[in-house]
Amino acid sequence: MYEVFFRKFNEKVALLPEEEEFLKQYLTPKKLRKKQYLLQDDDVCKYSCFVEQGALRAYLVDEKGDEHITAFALEGWTIADLSSFIRQEPATLNIDALEDCELVLISKSAHDELMLSMPKYETYFRILITDAYLALQQRTTNIISLSSEQRYKVFTQMYQSIFQRVPQHMIASFMGLSPETLSRIRGRISKKK
Amino acid sequence: MYEVFFRKFNEKVALLPEEEEFLKQYLTPKKLRKKQYLLQDDDVCKYSCFVEQGALRAYLVDEKGDEHITAFALEGWTIADLSSFIRQEPATLNIDALEDCELVLISKSAHDELMLSMPKYETYFRILITDAYLALQQRTTNIISLSSEQRYKVFTQMYQSIFQRVPQHMIASFMGLSPETLSRIRGRISKKK
DNA sequence: CCAAAGCATTGACTTTTGTCAACGACCGTT
DNA sequence: AACGGTCGTTGACAAAAGTCAATGCTTTGG
Numbered sequence: 001m002y003e004v005f006f007r008k009f010n011e012k013v014a015l016l017p018e019e020e021e022f023l024k025q026y027l028t029p030k031k032l033r034k035k036q037y038l039l040q041d042d043d044v045c046k047y048s049c050f051v052e053q054g055a056l057r058a059y060l061v062d063e064k065g066d067e068h069i070t071a072f073a074l075e076g077w078t079i080a081d082l083s084s085f086i087r088q089e090p091a092t093l094n095i096d097a098l099e100d101c102e103l104v105l106i107s108k109s110a111h112d113e114l115m116l117s118m119p120k121y122e123t124y125f126r127i128l129i130t131d132a133y134l135a136l137q138q139r140t141t142n143i144i145s146l147s148s149e150q151r152y153k154v155f156t157q158m159y160q161s162i163f164q165r166v167p168q169h170m171i172a173s174f175m176g177l178s179p180e181t182l183s184r185i186r187g188r189i190s191k192k193k
Numbered sequence: 194m195y196e197v198f199f200r201k202f203n204e205k206v207a208l209l210p211e212e213e214e215f216l217k218q219y220l221t222p223k224k225l226r227k228k229q230y231l232l233q234d235d236d237v238c239k240y241s242c243f244v245e246q247g248a249l250r251a252y253l254v255d256e257k258g259d260e261h262i263t264a265f266a267l268e269g270w271t272i273a274d275l276s277s278f279i280r281q282e283p284a285t286l287n288i289d290a291l292e293d294c295e296l297v298l299i300s301k302s303a304h305d306e307l308m309l310s311m312p313k314y315e316t317y318f319r320i321l322i323t324d325a326y327l328a329l330q331q332r333t334t335n336i337i338s339l340s341s342e343q344r345y346k347v348f349t350q351m352y353q354s355i356f357q358r359v360p361q362h363m364i365a366s367f368m369g370l371s372p373e374t375l376s377r378i379r380g381r382i383s384k385k386k
Numbered sequence: 387c388c389a390a391a392g393c394a395t396t397g398a399c400t401t402t403t404g405t406c407a408a409c410g411a412c413c414g415t416t
Numbered sequence: 417a418a419c420g421g422t423c424g425t426t427g428a429c430a431a432a433a434g435t436c437a438a439t440g441c442t443t444t445g446g
């Protein structure tokens with residue numbers, strides 16, 4: 001239990017056995033079936049969610065009712081509506097399972113306590129959020145500066161593990177394109193080769 | 194000297210007078226004239242840059258030579274090519290001054306030392322980067338899910354302090370639009386009212 | 387104080403993307 | 417084996433954004 005979580009944690013900050021035990025008290029395991037919600041918008045995001053096994057997505061629904069995927073999470077990744085989690089305000093994101101999942105949850109109160117009582121947790125979180133920022137920065141930069149064809153190529157390489165497991169129309173959504181446009185781009189690229 | 198820096202720092206993490214003195218040793222003041230570079234791409238980003246006074250922008254130049262602004266920074270904000278700063282790899286961003294500036298620089302080595310020797314610095318940075326992540330997330334979400342007209346309205350409110358000081362074509366770039374398109378959107382909006 | 391540069395706007399046109407609809411393939415379930 | 421659902425692709429058309437060029441206005445630097 002919690003294998004992947006502690007492996008990833010130790011990659012960032014090495015823990016002593018007794019520290020692992022201490023930390024374990026604050027963790028909650030959870031299983032989620034495919035299509036189940038972890039979070040629905042307007043609820044407050046009570047947990048930061050680490051993925052031991054499976055895949056999830058975060059998305060928002062706009063005025064027209066269209067879904068826009070903002071993030072995927074596979075094994076070893078953490079997902080949440082961070083804004084809602086930090087501020088304990090209603091979420092704008094929905095999060096649901098794309099596959100059956102095994103998760104490790106950390107509640108906001110556990111997060112706050114750990115932040116105060118366990119400096120290594122703060123360091124872990126600091127590194128986690130820094131990495132997340134860098135990834136998001138990269139993604140945003142790509143969206144702004146690349147043509148959709150270049151963007152598809154870059155995303156394909158950058159997120160190959162995701163692209164292999166997720167239907168194409170979700171990738172289109174993640175890239176900010178309609179499914180038809182993505183399909184046409186793929187057509188154009190494969191013709192060229 | 195460093196007034197704004199310490200005011201902002203204390204808003205996040207309260208410092209004792211002797212802690213301020215300690216921290217001061219690691220800070221470097223710098224003045225920059227309008228149009229001067231703080232960072233050019235392919236150089237390594239050696240400093241995290243806090244703005245005491247003035248305004249800067251970060252942007253990247255694509256294959257065609259077009260500029261894409263990824264961030265602005267006014268008084269009280271911090272700016273850097275974070276990816277380059279953290280990993281000490283060549284930068285993809287350029288940073289230059291939009292107005293004459295007074296800056297407070299923290300070198301990478303100072304940053305690393307402070308991270309180890311001064312827990313409050315780690316906490317400061319953790320809060321800083323969390324806020325930056327939330328802002329970037331919000332911005333990215335807006336880009337993906339809003340029409341350009343809605344986006345302009347949202348950006349206008351969200352970044353009014355920037356919009357007042359920066360030429361419109363830079364705002365267009367920041368929004369991922371051509372200057373002409375932004376001008377037409379503004380035209381449409383003002384007609385409606 | 388004047389010339390040059392930067393800036394915002396507008397028009398005409400092109401390119402890109404979205405939308406709507408139809409079709410066929412594949413999948414799991416019953 | 418048959419069914420409904422999801423998915424990816426394609427075509428025809430509409431909407432949005434980009435491009436290029438011209439204009440007039442303001443700012444600025446010598």
